[in-house]
Amino acid sequence: MRRVNVVGVSGSGKTTTAVAIADRLGVPYIELDRIFHQPGWTSLDDEEFARRVATATSGDGWVVDGNYSRIRDVVWSRADTVVVLDLPRWRVMSQLLARTLRRGVTGEALWAGNRESLRNLIRREPERNILLWSWTNHARNRARYRAAPADPRWAHLRFLRACSRREIRQLILALPAAR
Secondary structure (H helix, E strand, O other): OOEEEEEOOOOOOHHHHHHHHHHHHOOOEEEHHHHHEEHHHEEOOHHHHHHHHHHHOOOOOEEEEOOOHHHHHHHHHHOOEEEEEOOOHHHHHHHHHHHHHHHHHHOOOOHHHOOOOHHHHHOOOOOOOHHHHHHHHHHHHHHHHHHHHHOHHHOOOEEEEEOOHHHHHHHHHOOOOOO
């Protein structure tokens, strides 16, 4: 286990888990949001995004945090393991609400200097409201990642699924420590 993709709906704990796995394995941590989001919340085009992700995942060990479908083939073709965070919707929503409120109140700078706005919590468009985005994508993500191990394209991958914070901790602790 040297090339890992941690996936799950927004608010499931991907970043925390991916950082912990990267630290445990002693490999670089790669955050897809950091690559994708440009100043002013603009996005990279698909071709440039794929190119940058391919460069970032060219090494023999890494942990990628994120699940952009537009570059899944790039990451999964190079990965050996996919860690699926499949927490219940109530847990995801409570974690996401706390994170969004903290970021909104503190003005924490995210990728490329972008910041989350508390005003987005009242927006009705999932693309602008991270809580709505996560809520509307929870079931779709769950179905996608439960079906993925049966897809012959991903036969080379080991899928590990964690359905609670306790299972995430156990998964991390079961990994070999960096040499």
